[in-house]
Amino acid sequence: xxxxxxIGASLAGLYAARALRSQGFEGRLVIVGDECHRPYDRPxxxxxxxxxATTDQGQLALADxxxxxxxxxxxxxxxxxxxxxxxxxxxxxxxxxxxTTDGVVLATGATPRRLPGPxxxxxxxxxxxxxxxxxxxxxxxxxxxxxVIGGGFIGAEVASSCAALGHDVTVVEAAPLPLVPQLGHAMxxxxxxxxADHGVTLLTETxxxxxxxxGAGNRVTGVELSDGRVLPAEVVVTGIGVRPNTDWxxxxxxxxxxxxLCDAGCVTPLPAVVAVGDVARVNGVRxxxxxxxxxxxxxxxxxxxxxxxxxxxxxxxxxxxxxxxVRLQFAGRRLPTDTPRILEGSPDDRSFLACYERDxxxxxxxxxxxxxxxxxxxxxxxxxAFAA
Amino acid sequence: MIPVCPLADLPTGExxxxxxxxxxxxxxxxxxxxxxxxxxxxxxxxxxDGWLEGCLVECPLHAAAFDLRTGAAxxxxxxxxxxxxxxxxxxxxxxxxxxxxxxxxx
Numbered sequence: 228x229x230x231x232x233x234i235g236a237s238l239a240g241l242y243a244a245r246a247l248r249s250q251g252f253e254g255r256l257v258i259v260g261d262e263c264h265r266p267y268d269r270p271x272x273x274x275x276x277x278x279x280a281t282t283d284q285g286q287l288a289l290a291d292x293x294x295x296x297x298x299x300x301x302x303x304x305x306x307x308x309x310x311x312x313x314x315x316x317x318x319x320x321x322x323x324x325x326x327t328t329d330g331v332v333l334a335t336g337a338t339p340r341r342l343p344g345p346x347x348x349x350x351x352x353x354x355x356x357x358x359x360x361x362x363x364x365x366x367x368x369x370x371x372x373x374x375v376i377g378g379g380f381i382g383a384e385v386a387s388s389c390a391a392l393g394h395d396v397t398v399v400e401a402a403p404l405p406l407v408p409q410l411g412h413a414m415x416x417x418x419x420x421x422x423a424d425h426g427v428t429l430l431t432e433t434x435x436x437x438x439x440x441x442g443a444g445n446r447v448t449g450v451e452l453s454d455g456r457v458l459p460a461e462v463v464v465t466g467i468g469v470r471p472n473t474d475w476x477x478x479x480x481x482x483x484x485x486x487x488l489c490d491a492g493c494v495t496p497l498p499a500v501v502a503v504g505d506v507a508r509v510n511g512v513r514x515x516x517x518x519x520x521x522x523x524x525x526x527x528x529x530x531x532x533x534x535x536x537x538x539x540x541x542x543x544x545x546x547x548x549x550x551x552x553v554r555l556q557f558a559g560r561r562l563p564t565d566t567p568r569i570l571e572g573s574p575d576d577r578s579f580l581a582c583y584e585r586d587x588x589x590x591x592x593x594x595x596x597x598x599x600x601x602x603x604x605x606x607x608x609x610x611x612a613f614a615a
Numbered sequence: 616m617i618p619v620c621p622l623a624d625l626p627t628g629e630x631x632x633x634x635x636x637x638x639x640x641x642x643x644x645x646x647x648x649x650x651x652x653x654x655x656x657x658x659x660x661x662x663x664d665g666w667l668e669g670c671l672v673e674c675p676l677h678a679a680a681f682d683l684r685t686g687a688a689x690x691x692x693x694x695x696x697x698x699x700x701x702x703x704x705x706x707x708x709x710x711x712x713x714x715x716x717x718x719x720x721x
Contacts, residue, residue: 245691268658268692270658271658275659289692290694291694294694517677518677521691521692547676549659554676556676598660598661598664598675598676599664599665599675601675602664602665602666602673602675603666606666
């Protein structure tokens with residue numbers, strides 16, 4: 228393989244490029260990114276970057292100048308991929324350019340879902356560095372009323388950051404309780420209580436009808452709920468999930484279904500095309516997790532260089548969230564029927580370790596502010612999963 | 616010189632965090648004591664909570680690893696080293712000697 232194009236210059240794309248080089252690929256390496264920024268880490272954007280704890284953009288960089296030089300890649304930043312030919316070797320780029328290589332890594336990530344209708348000034352989604360900078364600018368004013376739409380992890384982290392900045396925060400969640408799909412009812416109830424602990428209002432079982440806006444600059448003025456109530460707001464942040472960036476592949480022969488379908492080795496039906504990160508549906512599962520993106524990249528690179536699936540990804544799903552000064556960590560594969568059990572600590576103290584049990588076995592673990600025992604159990608769980 | 620704890624309170628395989636600014640983690644492993652800056656250089660996580668294996672400590676958040684002897688980052692996602700600090704034991708008490716800023720390991 229003499230040349231590889233990595234489409235997507237974020238975490239998964241960078242890790243794929245690194246993996247290709249560390250696995251001996253010495254050919255032409257082109258990295259295409261639609262943002263103008265070099266790869267940066269997204270997790271801090273909803274946390275320290277909003278609150279000002281992480282002020283230096285350089286702290287977000289995933290690779291320093293030395294590593295960028297070592298990668299010896301051609302960077303096409305601020306460039307959007309618009310199509311992939313039927314053979315999967317020619318990538319069309321905006322501006323009428325194209326790129327023909329022997330292998331392609333699809334790492335185009337995902338885009339936040341938006342509310343229908345236009346986004347007035349003061350209304351935000353949060354995915355990119357530019358998004359975070361715009362939101363941070365709106366939060367730098369004296370205390371304002373912030374409405375966060377969506378009580379998932381991004382919504383909770385943003386609400387936490389806004390509360391830490393002294394703003395008046397309301398979280399609106401369509402479900403009876405946020406985080407139930409991820410954590411199950413009992414644990415979701417405990418985690419959702421963090422909002423009230425910190426003076427943030429949580430409104431559940433209500434959708435959003437539309438945003439109100441007006442005045443000079445057509446700024447957002449409020450959020451109209453589906454029951455007709457209007458929550459006044461100077462800033463609105465929508466965190467209602469993401470959709471994988473596959474639109475540009477619609478005319479390609481690749482099978483798409485909420486992601487690029489690929490096998491357990493991240494290989495698509497075209498052997499010269501692999502997919503990693505949020506855009507990839509690996510063996511039927513699309514994981515929007517930082518750790519999955521990094522692990523998949525190494526596997527995908529190996530298979531791309533081998534020309535077929537010689538390695539598969541079986542990593543134990545893992546994610547974490549920092550909110551209200553609490554570090555939440557989760558690992559494993561939980562089913563809704565699994566029963567959680569507190570192993571140590573106490574939910575009242577917002578510090579505990581819990582396992583989810585299925586037929587006498589542990590299927591997943593959850594910790595709030597218990598990193599050390601969590602890590603030990605996570606390693607055990609990963610060993611068991613690998614042996615199974 | 617910062618007193619940490621009695622040596623008897625830090626068995627092999629254990630670690631302790633001291634609340635200096637920035638905080639320092641002290642490890643007892645392989646029959647030796649090591650002290651490094653406690654905060655992972657990748658993202659805010661306490662290395663004293665990490666997984667200790669030989670002379671390596673793995674960050675409990677993202678599995679970055681550091682060599683306790685040099686402070687060097689040996690595994691992504693961390694790229695920058697943590698500072699190391701000399702450790703001594705006097706009369707059964709562990710002491711850390713806070714390294715100067717320029718003492719940053721390569």
